[in-house]
Amino acid sequence: MTTNGDKEFDGIVIGAGHNGMILQGYLLKAGLSVAVVERHLEVGGGLDAHENPRAHGFWHNIHSQNHRAVPNLPWFKDLDLASYGQEYIWPEIAVGMLFRDKTCLLWHNHDIEQTCASIARFSEKDAKTFRDFNRRFTPVVQSIIGPETFSPPMQAEKKREMLEKSELGKLYYEFADRSINDVVEEVFESDQVKAMVTYLFLLRGNELGEVGQGYIVPVACAAGISSTISKGTSHRMAHTLNQMVIKNGGEVYEGQAAAEILIEDGRAAGVRLADGRILKARQFVVSTLNPQQTFLQLINGDKIDSHLKKRAENFKYSLTTPIMTLHLALHERPMWAAAEYDPNVMKAWLMVMGVDSTEDIRVVLEECAAGELPQRLQLIGGVPTVFDPTQAPEGKHVAWFWQLAPYNLKQGPEHWDEVIDEMCEKEIKLLNQYAPNINGKTIVDWFGQSPLDVSRHLPNMQNGDWMCGELNADQFLDKRPFPECSQYSTPVEGLYIAGSSCHPGGNITGAPAYNAAGVIVRDMKADLWWKAPELEKIWAKLPVDFPA
Amino acid sequence: MSEDTFDVIVIGAGENGLVLGNYLGKAGQKVLVCERRLESGGGLSTEECTILGCWHNTGSYYHDTVQVTPIYQDLDLVNANAIYIHPPVQSSLLKRDGESLTLFSDLEQTEAEIARWSKEDAQAWRRHSEAFHSALSSHYQPYLLNPAQNGMGHEDFDSRSDSTPLEAVQAEFKHPMTQALLLSHFMVPRGILSNYEGAGRFLQLVVGTSASNRIVEGGSHELAQALWTEQLRNNGWVWDSTPIKRILIEEGKAVGVETSTGRELHAKVVVSTVDLQTTFQTLVGPEHIPQELAPQLQAFQLEEFSLFVIHAVMDEVPTVNAKDDHVSRALRWTLGFESAEDVQEHIAQIQAGKVPNRLGAVVSCPSLHDPSQALPGKHTFLLWQLVPSRLKSGDWSDVADSYAQQILDWVSEYLPNMKGKNVLRQVVMSPQDLVTKWQYPQGTVFGGKSAGAQLGADRPIPELANYRTPIKNLYLGGASMHPGAGIEGASGYVAAKVIADDLGISIPASV
Ligand SMILES: Cc1cc2nc3c(=O)[nH]c(=O)nc-3n(C[C@H](O)[C@H](O)[C@H](O)COP(=O)(O)OP(=O)(O)OC[C@H]3O[C@@H](n4cnc5c(N)ncnc54)[C@H](O)[C@@H]3O)c2cc1C
Numbered sequence A: 001m002t003t004n005g006d007k008e009f010d011g012i013v014i015g016a017g018h019n020g021m022i023l024q025g026y027l028l029k030a031g032l033s034v035a036v037v038e039r040h041l042e043v044g045g046g047l048d049a050h051e052n053p054r055a056h057g058f059w060h061n062i063h064s065q066n067h068r069a070v071p072n073l074p075w076f077k078d079l080d081l082a083s084y085g086q087e088y089i090w091p092e093i094a095v096g097m098l099f100r101d102k103t104c105l106l107w108h109n110h111d112i113e114q115t116c117a118s119i120a121r122f123s124e125k126d127a128k129t130f131r132d133f134n135r136r137f138t139p140v141v142q143s144i145i146g147p148e149t150f151s152p153p154m155q156a157e158k159k160r161e162m163l164e165k166s167e168l169g170k171l172y173y174e175f176a177d178r179s180i181n182d183v184v185e186e187v188f189e190s191d192q193v194k195a196m197v198t199y200l201f202l203l204r205g206n207e208l209g210e211v212g213q214g215y216i217v218p219v220a221c222a223a224g225i226s227s228t229i230s231k232g233t234s235h236r237m238a239h240t241l242n243q244m245v246i247k248n249g250g251e252v253y254e255g256q257a258a259a260e261i262l263i264e265d266g267r268a269a270g271v272r273l274a275d276g277r278i279l280k281a282r283q284f285v286v287s288t289l290n291p292q293q294t295f296l297q298l299i300n301g302d303k304i305d306s307h308l309k310k311r312a313e314n315f316k317y318s319l320t321t322p323i324m325t326l327h328l329a330l331h332e333r334p335m336w337a338a339a340e341y342d343p344n345v346m347k348a349w350l351m352v353m354g355v356d357s358t359e360d361i362r363v364v365l366e367e368c369a370a371g372e373l374p375q376r377l378q379l380i381g382g383v384p385t386v387f388d389p390t391q392a393p394e395g396k397h398v399a400w401f402w403q404l405a406p407y408n409l410k411q412g413p414e415h416w417d418e419v420i421d422e423m424c425e426k427e428i429k430l431l432n433q434y435a436p437n438i439n440g441k442t443i444v445d446w447f448g449q450s451p452l453d454v455s456r457h458l459p460n461m462q463n464g465d466w467m468c469g470e471l472n473a474d475q476f477l478d479k480r481p482f483p484e485c486s487q488y489s490t491p492v493e494g495l496y497i498a499g500s501s502c503h504p505g506g507n508i509t510g511a512p513a514y515n516a517a518g519v520i521v522r523d524m525k526a527d528l529w530w531k532a533p534e535l536e537k538i539w540a541k542l543p544v545d546f547p548a
Numbered sequence B: 001m002s003e004d005t006f007d008v009i010v011i012g013a014g015e016n017g018l019v020l021g022n023y024l025g026k027a028g029q030k031v032l033v034c035e036r037r038l039e040s041g042g043g044l045s046t047e048e049c050t051i052l053g054c055w056h057n058t059g060s061y062y063h064d065t066v067q068v069t070p071i072y073q074d075l076d077l078v079n080a081n082a083i084y085i086h087p088p089v090q091s092s093l094l095k096r097d098g099e100s101l102t103l104f105s106d107l108e109q110t111e112a113e114i115a116r117w118s119k120e121d122a123q124a125w126r127r128h129s130e131a132f133h134s135a136l137s138s139h140y141q142p143y144l145l146n147p148a149q150n151g152m153g154h155e156d157f158d159s160r161s162d163s164t165p166l167e168a169v170q171a172e173f174k175h176p177m178t179q180a181l182l183l184s185h186f187m188v189p190r191g192i193l194s195n196y197e198g199a200g201r202f203l204q205l206v207v208g209t210s211a212s213n214r215i216v217e218g219g220s221h222e223l224a225q226a227l228w229t230e231q232l233r234n235n236g237w238v239w240d241s242t243p244i245k246r247i248l249i250e251e252g253k254a255v256g257v258e259t260s261t262g263r264e265l266h267a268k269v270v271v272s273t274v275d276l277q278t279t280f281q282t283l284v285g286p287e288h289i290p291q292e293l294a295p296q297l298q299a300f301q302l303e304e305f306s307l308f309v310i311h312a313v314m315d316e317v318p319t320v321n322a323k324d325d326h327v328s329r330a331l332r333w334t335l336g337f338e339s340a341e342d343v344q345e346h347i348a349q350i351q352a353g354k355v356p357n358r359l360g361a362v363v364s365c366p367s368l369h370d371p372s373q374a375l376p377g378k379h380t381f382l383l384w385q386l387v388p389s390r391l392k393s394g395d396w397s398d399v400a401d402s403y404a405q406q407i408l409d410w411v412s413e414y415l416p417n418m419k420g421k422n423v424l425r426q427v428v429m430s431p432q433d434l435v436t437k438w439q440y441p442q443g444t445v446f447g448g449k450s451a452g453a454q455l456g457a458d459r460p461i462p463e464l465a466n467y468r469t470p471i472k473n474l475y476l477g478g479a480s481m482h483p484g485a486g487i488e489g490a491s492g493y494v495a496a497k498v499i500a501d502d503l504g505i506s507i508p509a510s511v
């Protein structure tokens, strides 16, 4: 182990988002000396929270809010994060769809029967489909989706060959070969159910029309939404990861942008910081940023070949992930008008408004594509303090609401600074229709955050794309970010990539880091101290027939 | 040791709590620092409070004494990534007519500059500055880094033990601008008003440090991160989001603390770095306050002022209405004080509990000195003005916004583009905000008035001046203790020394 004095490490990770720090944790525990370089004063990337500057004690989660089943993820256990005091809260009801007619649809976090009962109020048939999917796809989640998420992606043809030997695999492809839109249209009949399922995937970063992702619909009926909330704000999780890194002997350079990845004799040899200091890497450099930053901005143009450059140049960002956020500090929690229809709605976590049908979604997507500010508003958000009162002063509340919105407005992205407040005011009016107690008297403070703010804050989320690259067929699974780099290594010796631009993409999953850790540790011949799923072995052992 | 048992528990992860925790951790103690807020650092706070990508120092901004104490070196904070920037043009007093007086990091330059206005003052400046530096390790450091004594054994210091800053400054400097600039440096960042009795003793300290203002690259919170990291490396823990509700006291001894969620944590030693009143009235509890202490605690005085703060983002760098070019590059601009009389009028209004209409402020453009604190091409702006912590009539929340506008209109007479569309966004912090954000009593940030009996050996009150309390195993650190507020970590350091002595261990200290 080197000390930090001589600024030389076995490896350097660029970006201390959750992926960067999880990766660092695995590598440190494998006996490697590793520093992480973070542009921000605060580590965590999408795990951020700010205290309201006009209403102190109200903490707003600036980016991610809804973490999926984090306490069950392999890295949470491997890195023993609970021992750092990290707690997660499981809301009883994950989603509450609020409709214009004051009815609502609830997706429970654990109890499938309750979810089906809620769906049945709109369509008995859809409830049956949902229950049926839940039963049939549970083994698909366990044996196909789960292991695939936490493994470097297998080459598509080989995957198909392996999976199609089993009924489970065939079932998977029956849906995988279609798009989310097609599957939803075919399997559900109620507008509300279609709207719920479609909208939630859209907000999760999936591309609705892309062939190849249709399996997600039945899979979600099996896996559920699995919402969890980081107690003490999402940023608390960043502190947990930071502590884990320090306690394992890692170095964290906050407030230090990486300015250049140094390439010597064709090999990644270190990182130059924005203030000129150099951190040397004896063995490897890992970038958790997007491929354009990694290959075009951080590497000197004549150090990499033109093919790789082309690949990076052609990398695409999603037009449908950018969102604007309305943050609220409140004297009281919203009282949903739909509680008359179903009192359980008060216990729901993610609240959706303005999405009664897939037609509503079609309209907003059209507006986004045209660079127009959405006219038919749709909100998805929630009130963290209902579940975790520590995020606001006693008895008070914070809430947030996202609205899909284009990064590239027709007038240019800078136009956001002029219109953001106006948009927020409109959203507050909409909110008031669904929760009449939210008005000038109960709002302590509000502020907006545009897609432009997102990429100002986290430049890796280019064009406000928090997926860090569109999940289209060309940038999915073994083609993400592009085939040459899909195994987390790159054509540049000693250079790896590991952020949301890699499989399986964005969100707080830690999976890109987890998968890259295995690849790097094997390459470095270091200690592979954890038990990673072995995709090939698991898939080779899939039973030919459906499990009993 | 069980999970809930430590050698030392520190209440408050401000600079002092973390410095103290670091030293004791280095001495082998298992230290837990408990912090009420999500972010540690207390007054070391840097936040994106205007627009994302622009960072503002919502607490302390420039640190003029941090190099005077050995803490930064002892704890090797540069290696933990706390890097200081020392801008060459340090501090300008700017007059409405565009004339100015500037202090440079280079003494020669400062001397030449002062000589433009007064040869005598220039010589006096050099004399006091040199006197400070030659007495630094022999007198000032021992003074700052030990429990207070009444004298320092240094003639200039001791001879001014009864004088006010105004008297001291007027005795040594003649020109109104030199006087005003110095008095303003007493106020910010030291929290000493020109009529505070006995505080004239700090004259040489103020002269000697007023051109050593340093800012942390990336923002003051970087220093907190460095201390936090080192705390963890030194066998310690920092638990954020852990407000302490009370100190557990059994048979007159502190045995631990209870958190707001009712969890009991035990330790051999408990140290409070929060303000004196909160420590005793809330954490210790009136039932445990020894009788003889109660009247002294009652007599302890908070300073009568607080800060009114404006943070803004600007589209373009502030333009400065000054005859000399270098003024536009100064780290700190002092506005509104052209003479000692100006300072006194301003202070008289504050002491009368009025919202001052005699304006006088310290302003800066941090991104000019550290571009990483703003989005590319944008600039950050900071303004502090002293105001009464309590208004005679009315409430801060009613007047804050209009007062901020009044102040900014006035500032634009000095910085002409500090208005209109060029100000993209602003955030105002009134004393009320300092209460709700950090729970500083009445918004006072300096831990208690630095005047009269509350200076030197009697700070905060005679009974507690040696950092120990009548409650065994309960110690004090923090801004209420000698040598007071400011980012120098000195009271945390002294507390660590006293505790180490009592524990019979030694801390790895260079002074
Ligand atoms: C408004 C919003 C809401 C979201 N809500 C959710 C949600 O509810 N649930 C969910 O799961 N996901 C959510 N996401 C997405 C989620 O935040 C991201 O997918 C996730 O944070 C990606 O993690 P990462 O570690 O790959 O990248 P990041 O978290 O972005 O971390 C990358 C890090 O690299 C740093 N960096 C960038 N450039 C440099 C450089 N040159 N040098 C050094 N460091 C650099 C960045 O500052 C950042 O800290 C949301 C995103 C946004 C924007």
Ligand SMILES: Cc1cc2nc3c(=O)[nH]c(=O)nc-3n(C[C@H](O)[C@H](O)[C@H](O)COP(=O)(O)OP(=O)(O)OC[C@H]3O[C@@H](n4cnc5c(N)ncnc54)[C@H](O)[C@@H]3O)c2cc1C
Pocket (backbone or CB within 6 Å): B011, B012, B013, B014, B015, B016, B017, B034, B035, B036, B037, B040, B041, B042, B043, B044, B058, B059, B060, B061, B062, B063, B064, B189, B242, B243, B244, B245, B273, B274, B307, B309, B434, B438, B439, B445, B446, B477, B478, B479, B480, B484, B485, B486, B487, B488
């Ligand atoms: C706006 C502003 C500007 C300033 N500018 C400067 C400057 O430029 N230069 C300078 O040198 N000084 C400046 N100061 C003063 C400086 O910040 C303080 O003197 C310094 O922070 C004191 O450090 P401390 O550790 O004693 O207390 P603090 O920094 O106040 O830390 C105390 C900590 O204790 C925590 N706490 C409180 N109650 C509890 C509880 N019950 N349980 C657990 N934790 C608790 C608080 O949240 C806080 O983090 C400024 C202060 C302010 C407010």
